Each structure stands twice: as C-alpha cells, then as structure tokens.
Amino acid sequence: MTDAAAPPLALSVVGLRKKFGDVTAVADVSFDIGRGERLALLGESGCGKTTLLRMIAGFERPDTGRILVEGSDITDLPPYERPVNMMFQSYALFPHMTVARNVGFGLVQEGVARAEIERRVEEALELVRMAELAERRPDQLSGGQRQRVALARAIVKRPKLLLLDEPMAALDRKLRERTRLELVELQRRLGIAFVIVTHDQDEAMSMASKVAVMDRGTIAQLGTPTTIYERPRSRFVADFFGSANILEGEAAGRLVRCPALGIDIKTDHAADAGDGRRVGVAIRPERIALSTHRPEGADNAAMGVVQALSYLGDRSICHVEMAPGLTLRAAIDTRHDQPRPGHGDNIWLAWAARDAIVLGD
Numbered sequence: 001m002t003d004a005a006a007p008p009l010a011l012s013v014v015g016l017r018k019k020f021g022d023v024t025a026v027a028d029v030s031f032d033i034g035r036g037e038r039l040a041l042l043g044e045s046g047c048g049k050t051t052l053l054r055m056i057a058g059f060e061r062p063d064t065g066r067i068l069v070e071g072s073d074i075t076d077l078p079p080y081e082r083p084v085n086m087m088f089q090s091y092a093l094f095p096h097m098t099v100a101r102n103v104g105f106g107l108v109q110e111g112v113a114r115a116e117i118e119r120r121v122e123e124a125l126e127l128v129r130m131a132e133l134a135e136r137r138p139d140q141l142s143g144g145q146r147q148r149v150a151l152a153r154a155i156v157k158r159p160k161l162l163l164l165d166e167p168m169a170a171l172d173r174k175l176r177e178r179t180r181l182e183l184v185e186l187q188r189r190l191g192i193a194f195v196i197v198t199h200d201q202d203e204a205m206s207m208a209s210k211v212a213v214m215d216r217g218t219i220a221q222l223g224t225p226t227t228i229y230e231r232p233r234s235r236f237v238a239d240f241f242g243s244a245n246i247l248e249g250e251a252a253g254r255l256v257r258c259p260a261l262g263i264d265i266k267t268d269h270a271a272d273a274g275d276g277r278r279v280g281v282a283i284r285p286e287r288i289a290l291s292t293h294r295p296e297g298a299d300n301a302a303m304g305v306v307q308a309l310s311y312l313g314d315r316s317i318c319h320v321e322m323a324p325g326l327t328l329r330a331a332i333d334t335r336h337d338q339p340r341p342g343h344g345d346n347i348w349l350a351w352a353a354r355d356a357i358v359l360g361d
C-alpha cells in the first residue's frame with residue numbers, strides 16, 4: 001500500500017506565529033488534521049486559542065507560517081474566499097433579522113440565487129432542528145436555540161472545515177452535555193472536519209477525536225484523548241488534563257527514585273532523558289487503590305495518613321499525607337458500600353507500574 005491515493009489532509013498548519021505588540025499570542029504552532037476529524041484546542045484563557053482559530057478563518061494575518069486546507073494554501077486568501085467557516089463565541093446574530101435571514105445572510109452576500117438560498121437555509125435549519133422557528137427573531141429564542149442558529153449559519157455555506165470558538169460557553173451544564181452529542185452527530189453526518197476551541201476538559205474528551213493541549217501559544221501535546229490521558233508528555237499536560245498526582249524523583253532505568261516518598265517507584269518504561277535525570281512521575285487519582293493493610297503483590301505501595309475526604313457524588317477524593325508537605329489524592333468509587341477512610345487513619349496506597357507515567361519536562 002502506498003499513500004498515493006490518500007485524500008489530502010483537511011487542514012495543515014505549519015509554523016504559525018502571531019504577536020500583538022509585545023504579546024506573543026501564538027508562538028509556533030504546527031499540526032495536521034485528517035478529513036472528518038474533530039480536533040479540540042484545549043487550554044486556559046489567554047493561551048492563544050481564539051487567535052489561532054482567527055488565523056485559520058482569515059480574520060487575523062499570521063506573522064509567519066502557512067495554512068493549507070485539503071492541500072491548497074489559503075494563507076493569503078481573504079476570509080470569504082476560504083472553504084472555512086467560523087462560529088463565534090458570541091454567536092454574533094443580527095437582532096433585527098429572522099432566523100432564516102440570519103442563516104441565509106452569507107449566501108445573499110455571495111449573490112447566490114434566491115431559490116437556492118431558500119433551499120439551503122431550509123436544509124441547514126433541518127440539520128440543527130430549527131426549521132419550525134425560521135421566522136422568529138433571535139430575542140425570541142433560548143440560548144440553546146440561538147446557538148443552533150449560529151451553527152446553521154456556519155454550515156449553510158458547506159465549508160470543508162468548521163471552526164467553533166467555545167460553542168457551548170453560553171449554555172447551562174445540562175444543555176451543554178446534550179449539545180455536545182448533537183454536535184458530534186451533526187459532524188458525522190456532514191463529514192467535514194471540526195476544530196473546536198474549549199477550556200473544558202470534559203468537553204474536549206467527549207467530543208474530539210484528537211486533542212491539542214495548548215500552553216502559552218504553543219501546543220504542549222496533540223493526540224487522541226486516550227493518549228493524552230494515559231501518556232501525558234509533560235508535567236503541564238499531566239496536571240492540566242485530569243489533574244494527576246505528580247511526584248518528583250530521579251530516573252534509574254525503569255525505576256524513579258523518590259526520596260520524599262521513601263520508595264523507588266516502579267514504572268513500565270524508562271525515562272527518555274536517561275538515568276540520573278530529574279523526572280516527574282504522574283499517577284492518576286483513580287489508579288491508586290487504598291487499603292488498611294499493606295497490599296500484597298503491588299508494584300508500588302506506600303503508607304500515609306488520611307487528611308481529608310471530599311465527597312463528589314460519583315466518587316470521593318481521599319487526600320493522604322505521605323510525608324510533611326507531600327499529599328497524594330486517591331479517588332474512591334462510591335458505588336459500593338465500602339468502608340470510608342476517616343481523618344487521621346493510617347492507610348496504604350498502591351498502584352501498578354503501568355500507571356506510573358514518567359514525565360520528561
């Protein structure tokens with residue numbers, strides 16, 4: 001098999017940079033996404049997500065770098081000539097226009113024939129299940145309905161790539177969860193690539209086929225949700241994505257010497273950096289098992305004192321002081337009637353070698 005017949009990538013971004021005065025909004029970003037993929041750009045406020053999206057849409061000129069959609073370089077094209085559409089964080093609907101006219105506005109601007117506009121507006125409104133409300137104005141709609149109108153307006157031009165900037169930010173939690181599923185379903189039906197900006201990790205995990213974790217204008221790691229969760233590359237990603245426990249130590253083969261914990265942590269992979277280097281070890285709270293007696297046969301075990309228990313409904317988080325200034329968090333499943341550890345109890349923590357992730361930086 002050769003790659004000769006492989007379809008071109010939906011989007012390639014090569015070495016994009018953007019400064020505003022002294023502020024570097026996007027430092028040096030490169031990535032590819034395939035056709036029909038959903039990429040989530042995940043990161044804290046101010047890390048450059050919107051700027052990156054605006055450059056792809058053409059509303060911002062990059063200082064350096066190229067943008068390719070399905071193999072064609074679009075870096076120098078104005079927004080309206082790009083096969084790309086962006087749905088803004090604020091939705092930016094025209095208040096005096098009906099839903100149908102809001103959705104059709106871009107097509108009118110392009111001089112598309114009236115009958116064709118009507119047909120495509122109807123089709124787009126059907127897709128987002130808003131056809132019945134076509135004659136309403138935005139102020140006669142709920143937040144969720146407005147969001148769908150904005151979405152219909154973004155897909156009516158049949159872009160090859162859809163950019164969504166925090167599409168669910170204005171919705172309440174329940175509606176947000178439902179809308180996530182709807183968006184994924186819609187994306188599958190349309191078969192176009194999505195780039196979704198979010199600062200919400202659950203949203204990124206549940207919607208995206210790939211996640212790019214951003215840190216101060218750069219991509220700290222890009223991969224499937226599983227890879228990012230199971231094999232974070234750095235302390236930043238491990239901490240940001242899923243808030244792992246992070247221990248500091250020194251690499252020695254597949255062990256990490258951790259004097260603060262008083263043990264050598266067994267892992268299933270050696271540090272890339274090599275022996276003798278300072279490394280972090282990430283351990284997810286839900287991969288730590290608690291027991292009142294020393295666990296037998298565990299790859300790693302250490303004892304501590306229960307400091308606090310926070311009840312979160314579906315699980316509890318047990319904070320265990322392992323040494324002065326060193327606390328680990330372990331998640332406890334609350335489905336079963338397990339004995340709850342109490343404040344001040346001595347408790348054993350155990351975790352498998354494969355759940356101890358060595359972090360280079």
Ligand SMILES: Nc1ncnc2c1ncn2[C@@H]1O[C@H](COP(=O)(O)OP(=O)(O)O)[C@@H](O)[C@H]1O
Nearest residue numbers: 020023024025044045046047048049050051052
């Ligand atoms: N038009 C602009 N002029 C000046 N600074 C800007 C402009 N747009 C964004 N920035 C700055 O660039 C950085 C990244 O912003 P932004 O891309 O909006 O981040 P995010 O969407 O991740 O919150 C921030 O420090 C922001 O203040």
Ligand SMILES: [Mg+2]
Nearest residue numbers: 049050051165
């Ligand atoms: Mg933003």
